[in-house]
Amino acid sequence: MAFWFGSSTLTMEDFTASPTPASDRSSARVATPAAPRMPMGQTDPATRPTSARKDGFALGLATPGARVGVTEITGNNPALEKRLEAMGIRVGSALEVLQHEGGSVIVRIGTTRLALGVSMAHRLRVASLDLH
Known part of the structure; x- marks a missing residue:
């Protein structure tokens, strides 16, 4: 041994x-x-490269009606990434926020509506696709 x-x-x-x-x-x-x-699943912030964090905000902070694109899936959780992939959400996916209540978010990807819990919504970093 x-x-x-x-x-x-x-x-x-x-x-x-x-x-x-x-x-x-x-x-x-x-x-x-x-x-x-x-x-x-956690990395020391002191050793994390500063360029590792992409611009954007958590999906849980998006307002209803916003069109956003996924820029990053935070947290080193392969099971979460696999689940999101199975739902059709990956980096580069375009989402439309339909409803946002109590932290959970309902989004549309293509013609499919998906409900995401608080934890999952806050691990998705997105950037606005609206050209206002």
Whole structure:
């Protein structure tokens, strides 16, 4: 059995080795803890490139009647991206906001009407397609 810490691999023998004499302790292997990591699906804002965030706003902030285009799907969630893809929503899709109540949004994509929950609506970044 092996354990992975940071960039090194430790085996079970590293943990069960007999105690070393005091004169030999300076050469004993010591496991150092790994650097703290961000929770799954999140990136450290300090290391995120500044160009990674595209212009636009969350779909949940769009007003009824607005025509918007999807510019980005935020959050590193492959399941969400797959679900949106199955509904026909991907980067570059044109949407029309039909209704916006209590955070949920009803949009039209082509001839299909879709209801999106609060979480899903706020993960879609959009830009206005209206030429006012």
